[in-house]
Amino acid sequence: xxxxxxxxxxxxxxxxxxxxxxxxxxxxxxxxxxxxxxxxxxxxxxxxxxxxxxxxxxxxxxxxxxxxxxxxxxxxxxxxxxxxxxxxxxxxxxxxxxxxxxxxxxxxxxxxxxxxxxxxxxxxxxxxxxxxxxxxxxxxxxxxxxxxxxxxxxxxxxxxxxxxxxxxxxxxxxxxxxxxxxxxxxxxxxxxxxxxxxxxxxxxxxxxxxxxxxxxxxxxxxxxxxxxxxxxxxxxxxxxxxxxxxxxxxxx
Numbered sequence: 654x655x656x657x658x659x660x661x662x663x664x665x666x667x668x669x670x671x672x673x674x675x676x677x678x679x680x681x682x683x684x685x686x687x688x689x690x691x692x693x694x695x696x697x698x699x700x701x702x703x704x705x706x707x708x709x710x711x712x713x714x715x716x717x718x719x720x721x722x723x724x725x726x727x728x729x730x731x732x733x734x735x736x737x738x739x740x741x742x743x744x745x746x747x748x749x750x751x752x753x754x755x756x757x758x759x760x761x762x763x764x765x766x767x768x769x770x771x772x773x774x775x776x777x778x779x780x781x782x783x784x785x786x787x788x789x790x791x792x793x794x795x796x797x798x799x800x801x802x803x804x805x806x807x808x809x810x811x812x813x814x815x816x817x818x819x820x821x822x823x824x825x826x827x828x829x830x831x832x833x834x835x836x837x838x839x840x841x842x843x844x845x846x847x848x849x850x851x852x853x854x855x856x857x858x859x860x861x862x863x864x865x866x867x868x869x870x871x872x873x874x875x876x877x878x879x880x881x882x883x884x885x886x887x888x889x890x891x892x893x894x895x896x897x898x899x900x901x902x903x904x905x
Contacts, residue, residue, distance in 0.1 A: 659700075660733045661685045661726065662888065663775060665708065665768075666740030668692040670845035671790065674881035675737060676701060682885065687725050690740065708740055708767035709759055718774050726778065733784040735888045736775040738768035738812070741790070741805075743847045747858050749803040757804050764808035769815045776823075776833055784832040786888045789816050790880075791837045793901060801859030802851075813837045813898070820896035834893040840880035841901035842868050 662679050666672035667688025676686045676696050685700045694703030702725045706717055742763040745756040772787055779785050793799070794806030795813050816835040823833055842848065842865070852865045859865075868874060883899075 658730050658732045659683055659685055660735065661731045662735040662737065663687045663689065663722070664737045664739060665689045665771070667703070668695055670847070671840060671843060671877045671880050672739040674877040675739065675884055678881050678885050687722060709762045711762045711766045711770065714767060714770050715774060723778065731783060733786065734775060734779045735786045736771055737788045737790065737884060738771060739790045741847065743805050743850055745804045746801055746851065746854050748801060752804050760804050760808050765811045765815070768812050772819060781829060781831055784891070787835045788884055788887060789813065789835065789837050791839050793839055800861050801854070817896050824895050835896050836887055836893070837898035838884065839899060839901040841875050842873065843877055843880055844874035845877060848874060
């Protein structure tokens with residue numbers, strides 16, 4: 654990695670979809686990137702480091718971050734820090750009365766608990782004068798009721814609220830004010846493996862599966878590169894409130 658001060662981003666779910674596209678775009682713009690995913694990395698670049706980590710193992714997550722990620726953070730060479738909580742588990746599909754309790758715990762671990770742990774860890778690691786931009790990749794299912802996506806929507810709603818609370822706590826902190834902001838970002842209906850999983854479900858599991866099939870048939874899925882570009886623009890910006898969010902409305 655180069656020696657000049659540069660921005661550093663930690664991107665979860667960096668082995669595919671939005672996370673992979675985002676990592677590549679950040680590297681093109683001079684960022685250093687640490688990717689975290691349970692699978693092996695696919696990005697190859699001098700300023701990219703990959704950490705293979707299962708975010709479901711939340712009981713040992715802080716220790717794993719200290720052991721595997723902290724050594725990759727250069728000391729005194731960072732102009733700003735970004736965290737993009739992009740990794741998510743959508744394997745638990747189904748109507749609420751059919752949901753498996755163990756599967757719900759797995760979904761909450763990956764989609765809610767791990768991102769919350771990462772938010773706190775990154776803020777503690779960053780120097781007090783370094784700008785920090787946190788992006789929690791959310792979903793319309795976090796604020797609207799989508800039949801069959803109850804577990805996924807609940808985990809994203811919980812993460813959205815955790816971001817709001819953390820922003821309020823940062824604002825109330827009696828110490829020196831830090832430039833730390835949190836953005837809850839809805840990328841829309843994106844052409845990723847997650848969408849494939851939803852689209853190939855049965856109507857009994859996801860009653861609105863027909864809508865997702867129609868969006869795919871009509872080529873209305875967004876390429877991962879588009880939300881990745883929107884996230885890059887946000888990460889490089891300034892003057893945000895502590896907490897803000899971007900909704901994505903179909904047809905809007």
